Each structure stands twice: as structure tokens, then as C-alpha cells.
Amino acid sequence: MNARFDVLVVGAGPAGIAAAVRASESGTRVGLVDDNPTPGGQIWRRGAPQPASARGWLTRLEASGVQRLQGWRVFDAPQPGLLVAERSGAGDSECAELHFEKLVLATGARERFLPFPGWTLPNVMGAGGLDALVRGGLPITGKRVLVAGTGPLLLAVAAELVERGADVAGLCEQADLRQLIPLGLELFRHPGKLLQGVRLRRASRKAQVLTGCWPVEAKGRNKLEAVVVQREARRWEIACDYLACGFHLVPNLELPMLLGCRIENGFVGIDDAQQTSVADIYCAGEPTGIGGVESALLEGEIAGLGAAGRQREARRLSRKRPAMQRFVRALERSCALNPELRKLPHEDTFVCRCEDVPLRALREHHSWREAKLLTRCGMGPCQGRICGAATTFLFGWEPDSVRPPLLPARIASLRACGAAVELAQHNKETR
Amino acid sequence: MPETISLNIDGEELRVEPGTTVAAAVLLAGSRTRTSVTGEPRAPLCGMGICYECRVTINSIPHQKSCQILCEPGMDVRTA
Numbered sequence: 001m002n003a004r005f006d007v008l009v010v011g012a013g014p015a016g017i018a019a020a021v022r023a024s025e026s027g028t029r030v031g032l033v034d035d036n037p038t039p040g041g042q043i044w045r046r047g048a049p050q051p052a053s054a055r056g057w058l059t060r061l062e063a064s065g066v067q068r069l070q071g072w073r074v075f076d077a078p079q080p081g082l083l084v085a086e087r088s089g090a091g092d093s094e095c096a097e098l099h100f101e102k103l104v105l106a107t108g109a110r111e112r113f114l115p116f117p118g119w120t121l122p123n124v125m126g127a128g129g130l131d132a133l134v135r136g137g138l139p140i141t142g143k144r145v146l147v148a149g150t151g152p153l154l155l156a157v158a159a160e161l162v163e164r165g166a167d168v169a170g171l172c173e174q175a176d177l178r179q180l181i182p183l184g185l186e187l188f189r190h191p192g193k194l195l196q197g198v199r200l201r202r203a204s205r206k207a208q209v210l211t212g213c214w215p216v217e218a219k220g221r222n223k224l225e226a227v228v229v230q231r232e233a234r235r236w237e238i239a240c241d242y243l244a245c246g247f248h249l250v251p252n253l254e255l256p257m258l259l260g261c262r263i264e265n266g267f268v269g270i271d272d273a274q275q276t277s278v279a280d281i282y283c284a285g286e287p288t289g290i291g292g293v294e295s296a297l298l299e300g301e302i303a304g305l306g307a308a309g310r311q312r313e314a315r316r317l318s319r320k321r322p323a324m325q326r327f328v329r330a331l332e333r334s335c336a337l338n339p340e341l342r343k344l345p346h347e348d349t350f351v352c353r354c355e356d357v358p359l360r361a362l363r364e365h366h367s368w369r370e371a372k373l374l375t376r377c378g379m380g381p382c383q384g385r386i387c388g389a390a391t392t393f394l395f396g397w398e399p400d401s402v403r404p405p406l407l408p409a410r411i412a413s414l415r416a417c418g419a420a421v422e423l424a425q426h427n428k429e430t431r
Numbered sequence: 432m433p434e435t436i437s438l439n440i441d442g443e444e445l446r447v448e449p450g451t452t453v454a455a456a457v458l459l460a461g462s463r464t465r466t467s468v469t470g471e472p473r474a475p476l477c478g479m480g481i482c483y484e485c486r487v488t489i490n491s492i493p494h495q496k497s498c499q500i501l502c503e504p505g506m507d508v509r510t511a
Contacts, residue, residue: 035480035499036479036480036499037499037500037501042479046450047450071499073480088492088495093492110477110479110481111477113476113477120467120471120473122463122472122473122474123474124476125474125475125476125477125478126476126477126478128477128478128479129475129476129477129478129479130478131478132477132478132479132498133452133454133455133458133475133478133498134455136450136451136452136454136455136478136498137447137448137450137451137452137455137456137459137502138455138458138459139459222463222472223472223474353467353473353476353482353484354468354483355468356467356468356469356471380483381483381486381494382481382482382483385481385482386476386477386481386482408483408494
């Protein structure tokens with residue numbers, strides 16, 4: 001497949017949908033490429049009642065002229081103005097060349113996972129991870145679940161699990177109350193978020209919330225049976241079927257980095273118009289700072305309008321950004337990890353779960369690259385997407401480069417992509 | 432009531448609701464998704480196509496991310 005767009009948007013979460021809809025409604029030819037079977041990203045994932053804003057945007061997307069490419073994974077950016085993507089599922093894989101004039105990166109975020117003894121056991125999942133599985137058809141009614149980690153996602157997941165009839169054994173938030181108060185105060189400036197927080201807490205009321213508390217061990221033979229949690233000097237065991245555990249979110253920066261976008265303090269650097277350091281490439285949503293749906297929608301709208309050449313309207317919307325950014329900073333501080341969590345993994349705990357590399361093997365190394373080369377940490381199929389965030393926290397290591405393919409891709413796709421690039425170069429030379 | 436979908440997981444028939452992901456179906460069948468390089472049983476972690484713990488063989492194609500693929504009638508899923 002070969003397609004050309006005025007504006008190509010990567011990621012069909014709230015930011016990507018808002019960008020695609022605004023750009024398309026401005027009369028440009030828009031493509032929206034996303035790796036999931038349906039649009040909505042993680043937060044508007046199907047299988048649960050959608051908030052009104054989600055329904056509104058999804059309806060607008062449906063009515064727009066946006067060409068939707070669901071189930072496609074972008075794996076390379078072989079030359080300016082071109083991304084290549086692969087679709088593989090039940091049948092044969094396909095490869096697509098996506099040409100663009102302007103690009104909007106709305107690649108979202110993933111959960112941060114920290115290694116602790118037993119975290120590789122089946123039924124130990126991310127908080128968003130378990131939520132996604134449940135929305136994807138995993139029955140949870142009557143199951144006992146412990147929710148743990150850090151960040152507002154935990155409350156949202158606990159509320160949804162309670163509503164679905166799960167027995168939520170507790171919600172362990174690693175931050176202590178003192179660390180959470182400034183975020184609570186900031187919420188009063190955002191009535192919508194405050195209301196949502198109150199609603200979620202009410203929905204999850206059956207679950208006991210423990211602050212300054214985290215899991216130290218997951219126990220079980222072939223799957224999870226119990227979790228040992230710690231709060232100050234006290235440790236105790238909680239029997240459960242599932243542990244839903246994530247330590248806030250980290251941005252998906254692989255594609256922005258491959259494209260050469262400047263990274264500032266761990267996020268994609270942008271200006272007031274959502275422009276990255278690379279001409280004609282915009283970025284919106286979580287990759288610019290973890291701010292949630294409202295902020296993602298605003299940034300997506302600004303980016304979509306800007307990419308479609310409606311700078312004046314983009315600038316007008318841009319005035320709402322400072323308030324959102326204040327919330328982003330308050331949220332970040334409230335989720336800052338307690339240094340004690342560095343002691344969670346034991347010497348034999350696997351840090352890299354693709355290649356089963358234990359903490360012991362990593363201790364003697366000084367950088368992410370050295371550890372990769374000598375232990376295979378981060379060299380498995382996930383390409384360090386899980387253990388990279390953990391080793392950043394544990395050792396302060398930062399990824400030094402991103403190379404294609406961004407994800408494991410089929411030989412046929414790589415060959416098709418290579419042929420496409422050769423053809424484009426040939427055409428350019430003979431023009 | 433929508434019709435259920437019938438698929439095959441490791442040789443056993445399983446019926447699921449439309450919209451069910453292959454990852455959820457594998458868990459529903461009580462299976463692990465894969466065995467790690469040192470022999471540990473593994474099951475989905477992230478649920479969003481990042482961690483690759485959920486990879487299975489679908490219709491003879493290995494390494495499919497089951498959390499991002501919906502069940503289809505007659506699908507043949509193999510865990511490892």
C-alpha cells in the first residue's frame with residue numbers, strides 16, 4: 001500500500017483523534033495510523049462505557065474524511081516525509097508507505113514497571129494492563145485484585161474494577177500523603193478533574209487506599225497467589241488473583257527520537273504551537289508531558305490546526321496551555337518515585353523480562369549501552385521498552401539512540417520498505 | 432445477545448464474546464502465553480502491545496501480539 005497525506009497523524013488516542021479531526025475539518029487530506037484494532041487509544045479503549053467527550057470526538061472522527069489505518073505499526077522513517085508501517089494479524093502481513101507533508105506525533109505513553117521478586121508471574125500485570133485485558137473480555141467479577149504503584153490511573157482502574165464486581169483488596173500508592181497534597185490543591189483549579197477524582201473515589205469506595213505503601217513480593221507457583229506489601233516498617237501478605245501494578249506513565253519516545261526530535265527532560269520538546277525541533281513535525285499529548293485526556297485533546301487540536309495551516313486558531317487555543325502545564329508539573333511531583341523502591345529487586349530478580357537478565361548481571365555495568373552489549377538487557381522483542389524505564393530509575397541509565405526497525409518487523413516488510421526507498425531515490429535522481 | 436465466536440486454543444475449543452482479544456481468550460482458557468528464555472511461564476503484562484509477553488502463534492504465524500488482535504471465528508491459537 002502506498003498513500004499520500006497532507007497531514008499524517010501517528011496514534012489514535014485523544015491527542016491523535018483531536019489532531020486528525022481538526023486537520024481534516026480544515027479541508028486537508030489526513031491519515032491516522034494506529035496499532036490497535038479500534039481508535040481511542042488506551043484511555044478510550046472499547047469495552048467500557050465512554051465519557052461524553054470520547055463519544056463526541058469518536059463521532060466526529062467517524063464523520064470526518066480521515067483515512068483510518070487501524071492495526072498498523074510504524075516501524076521506520078527511512079527518509080524525510082515518509083513513514084513505513086506494517087500490519088500483521090490473523091493473516092499475511094502487509095506493508096504500507098505513508099507519505100506526508102506534515103506529521104503529528106501522538107504516540108501516547110506506557111506504564112512504568114519496576115522489578116520486584118515475583119513480578120514476572122502470570123497475573124501480575126500493569127494497572128492499565130489489567131484494565132485493557134478486562135475491557136478485552138477477561139472476566140473479573142468476583143476476582144480478588146490488588147491495585148498498586150503510583151499515579152491517578154490506579155484510582156481509575158480500581159473504580160472500574162469495583163464497578164465490574166471485582167473484589168479490590170486495596171490500593172497501594174507509593175507516594176505518601178504529604179507528597180499528594182499539592183496535587184490535591186492544584187485540582188481545585190481544574191473543576192472537571194476534581195469532580196472526576198471525587199467520582200472515581202466514590203466508585204472505588206470499597207477499596208482501602210494506603211499511601212506510602214508498595215508491593216515487595218509477588219508469590220505463587222505458576223501464577224500469582226499473594227502479594228507482600230510494605231508500609232513503613234510493617235510487611236504483610238494479601239491473597240489475590242491479580243496484581244494490577246504500574247508506577248505512573250512514561251512517554252513513547254521511540255518514533256520522535258528516530259525522527260530526530262529534540263528531547264527535553266525526558267519529553268519531546270515543543271513550542272507553543274506544538275512544533276517539535278524538526279520542521280513540519282508536531283507532537284501532542286503524553287509524549288510532551290503526562291497530562292491526561294484534557295491536555296491531550298487541547299494539544300491535539302492545536303497541532304491539528306497548525307498542521308492544516310490554521311495558525312491563528314491554533315494560537316488562540318494555545319492560550320489555554322499554561323494552566324494545563326501547571327497540572328502536568330503538579331502531577332509529575334506527586335508521582336515522583338520514593339528512592340526506597342530501588343531496593344525492590346533482589347540480586348536474582350529479572351530486570352529484563354524478554355532476555356531474563358537478573359539485577360546481579362547489571363550491577364557491574366556503567367551505561368545502558370554497555371549493559372545491552374554485555375548482558376542482552378533490553379535486546380529482546382520489546383527493545384527495552386519495559387526494562388529501559390526501570391534501569392533509568394535504578395541506575396540512572398538513559399537510552400542513547402533509537403534505530404530502525406522500531407519494533408520487530410517481518411522480513412517481507414523490511415524488504416518491501418527497502419524497495420520503496422530505493423524506488424523513491426531512483427525517481428528523485430532521474431527527475 | 433450477539434453470537435459468540437468459536438476459536439481454538441492449544442487444541443481446545445473456546446467460545447468468546449465478539450470484541451474479545453486473543454490475550455483475554457488465552458487467559459480465559461487458563462493458559463500461559465509463552466515460556467521465557469529460562470523456562471518461566473509468562474502471561475500478558477502491559478495489555479497494550481508494548482511488552483511482547485502476550486505473543487502467541489495465530490494461524491501458524493508466530494510472535495503475534497495477542498493483546499492487539501481480536502478473536503475471529505475459527506482462529507487457531509498456539510501458546511508456547
